Amino acid sequence: MQPAISVLGMGRMGSALAHALLKAGYPTTVWNRTADKAAPLAAAGAEVARSVRNAVDASEIVIVNVSDYAATQSLLRDGAVAAALQGKLIVELTSGTPDGARETQAWAARHGIGYLDGAILATPDFIGTEAGTLLVSGPTDVFEQSRAVLGALGGNVQFIGEDPGLANALDSAVLALMWGALFGALQAIAVSRAEAIDLDMLAKQWTATAPVIEGLVSDLIRRSAAGRYAADGETLSSVSPHYGAFRHLIDLMAARGIDRTITDGYEAIFRRAIDAGHLHDDFASLSQFMGRSESP
Ligand SMILES: NC(=O)c1ccc[n+]([C@@H]2O[C@H](COP(=O)([O-])OP(=O)(O)OC[C@H]3O[C@@H](n4cnc5c(N)ncnc54)[C@H](OP(=O)(O)O)[C@@H]3O)[C@@H](O)[C@H]2O)c1
Incomplete structure (x- = not known):
């Protein structure tokens, strides 16, 4: 049976993640701070949780995709939510720093919560497709147990290593490449116009x-x-x-x-x-x- 999954954050990326999970047949619960952004997911078959705590209660796996790790902290580091997460798995797909991931993993470990950290190297339109790339770091056995769920998010899921900071570190390195190209293009546009x-x-x-x-x-x-x-x-x-x-x-x-x-x-x-x-x-x-x- 497919495990139930909750997704916190229904921005552009979080919505794409939830749609991909639904498409792959996972019972999916969603939550968003601004409630009306969850409406398209409800129409697609997701349960909409009324609170973070309800979303955590609904599933064994909780995927987080909000703006930054500070937002993740504001959602999860509440005594009742942390207690409800005990024995469950957080998959943090919010972009952040290597040290942010390491600190979040340490917090999760102190609360008896499993933790994988991921970095998405794709725009929302690639999520759920063969070309969708997701870098993941954390305990190897936890990754292996979650491989099928992660595979629903993109066909190119790569395990980077056990250090939870590695996915974000490699993400930053690849973004440095991307901005090199984009700022180079800005330079070329300026030269062409002149x-x-x-x-x-x-x-x-x-x-x-x-x-x-x-x-x-x-x-x-x-x-x-x-x-x-x-x-x-x-x-x-x-x-x-x-x-x-x-x-x-x-x-x-x-x-x-x-x-x-x-x-x-x-x-x-x-x-x-x-x-x-x-x-x-x-x-x-x-x-x-x-x-x-x-x-x-
Ligand atoms: N879009 C991309 O192409 C892309 C690619 C790779 C990685 N990412 C990463 O994915 C994450 C989300 O990006 P996005 O494009 O989905 O951004 P977005 O459309 O701006 O959505 C941001 C989400 O974060 C939520 N949020 C922000 N602050 C919050 C807080 N304090 N408490 C609760 N929720 C909060 C927002 O809730 P509200 O709706 O209530 O504001 C919204 O659900 C980011 O870390 C981004 O770097 C995005």
């Missing part, structure tokens, strides 16, 4: 060069993992040509008065690496200058 380039043309070039950029990023990660910073026969590009092309971009931006907040950061990293003698090393040598303060 030079009267049609943005449709920019979109077309993005599609054409995306595989090249994907290859560069994958190569950078692999070489950084192996510490292969010196240029070798497999080097795609050393620092030198990157920096030369970067200077052309800076000259263009200076000539057109384009904001250089982001590129000033690039310049600082390039300079650190070049001043340390890496001009002719692989671009991956820059990864030594983006780390913690003990970087060379």
Whole structure:
């Protein structure tokens, strides 16, 4: 028999999670602070709890998806709710920090509550589809017992490790990649507008060069993992040509008065690496200058 599941938080993501659980046949109870947001879920067959405590009472597994961990705390760290959660499982799918997840796991352990922490690497439209990606960390046996339920939320559920902070840590790393691309796109839009380039043309070039950029990023990660910073026969590009092309971009931006907040950061990293003698090393040598303060 399918276990009953409660979902706290019926925002965009929480609603998608609850819909996916219903679609997979799980008896689903939902709760939201603003009650009317639960109406579409009621229409789809979910029970609507009148309180967090009622939602916790209804199921053995409680999925939480609210704005942040402070909101989760305000819902769960109430004596009666915590007592009702004893012996049950919390699956925290709210975005947060690694330390936030570790602290929540420690609180749950003190109250005899099982805990898995997850990070959703998808927008709501991917939830419940094969391409939906969910990173999960916590005790291996608890993950294995919950695998089917988590699988209803997305076809790409990945167990990251027992440290409950790992899912959020990897999520932040992937978001750093995503914002690199998005802020890069903002920069490209500013350059295109200043030079009267049609943005449709920019979109077309993005599609054409995306595989090249994907290859560069994958190569950078692999070489950084192996510490292969010196240029070798497999080097795609050393620092030198990157920096030369970067200077052309800076000259263009200076000539057109384009904001250089982001590129000033690039310049600082390039300079650190070049001043340390890496001009002719692989671009991956820059990864030594983006780390913690003990970087060379
Ligand atoms: N949307 C995405 O593409 C996406 C992707 C990955 C991860 N996430 C993560 O999923 C979580 C939810 O995102 P979302 O897009 O669903 O946001 P959203 O649409 O803004 O919904 C936020 C939810 O949190 C609830 N909430 C906020 N503060 C609360 C509090 N103090 N007490 C009780 N409930 C509270 C809201 O309740 P009310 O309705 O009463 O305001 C609402 O249900 C976030 O951690 C987000 O980072 C979202």
